[in-house]
Amino acid sequence: MEVKNCEKALLVIDMQNICVGEKHARFFQYNNSDLLHEVNKVIDANENNLVIYIKNVMKKNLINKFAPFHAYEGTKDVDFAKELHIVSDNIFIKYKGNAFTNSGLDILLKKHNIEYVEVVGVDGGACVALTALGAIKNGYKVIVNEAAIGTMYKKNKNKYFKKLHEAGAEFV
Template identity: 35%
Template sequence: MIKKALVVIDIQNDITKNYKEIIANINKSIDWAIEKNIHVVYIRHENLSSGTRTFKPDTCGAELASDLKIVSKNIFTKYKGNALTSEEFSNFINKNEICHFYITGADAVACVKSTCYNLRKANYDVSVLTDCITSYDKRKIDEMLRYYESKGCKLIGLNDLLNS
């Protein structure tokens, strides 16, 4: 297995806004990762705050979306925006000596942003798949792409990835 991972962040039933526009691309990136023998990792968010309406533990809304291609048992739960706060995910990275991450996900201005920032802060190589991320406010995606780049992330489109 190559020391790389494709990370799918928060493609869950409670992410109803805009993810349908990128799910086909995410599934294609998963096929690419399998073909290249790259780990595929799924990150789930759960809200533990009382009064929360989304991502409640043990609810349908917290489950991975049914149209997301699931190809591994590498499914980790986080309770904060940054995926590295999941001890199980951090352990998986260390055990498999992963050094490069390809990022896809549902909220470019929240969990995707926090995860990219913290992966770069830890000196990992990070590539953001530009047409495999979305946000509740899609007008902010270009701003987020500039932010990712300013933090040292590489931006790559799905077609360029598939042809690499």
């Protein structure tokens, strides 16, 4: 979909070492090179739009200690994968699946009069879908770029993508 006469932002979600880097956690089973290639194509195609990167960071607490992976602030695991194209310094940290739990994201989007939000990254059955639903809840039109979304949680993806379809998200 080509968006005309409005402002658009691209949200690049959780493309970090822990998820898609060379030494990613075994928990994450994506085709990393293909996914990075597709995400980079979308980033490059959005050179005239606002590109925002989202990092998932875990707080050091008892619950997260038992998670199958650890992405703590200040570790290389939370850094973006070295192959990822970084074209802006718009980086937001989130501690939950929905990136809109970081209120700074909505503030930046409103400051730039953003109407459309395109989402790419990982995971289609978790953070990407939850962020897309959060965008809709905050009044944005959402474009879900399936070619540039990695998914492990396929059952969740189907459930969330159905909700996104029903809420009016566009899939490309």
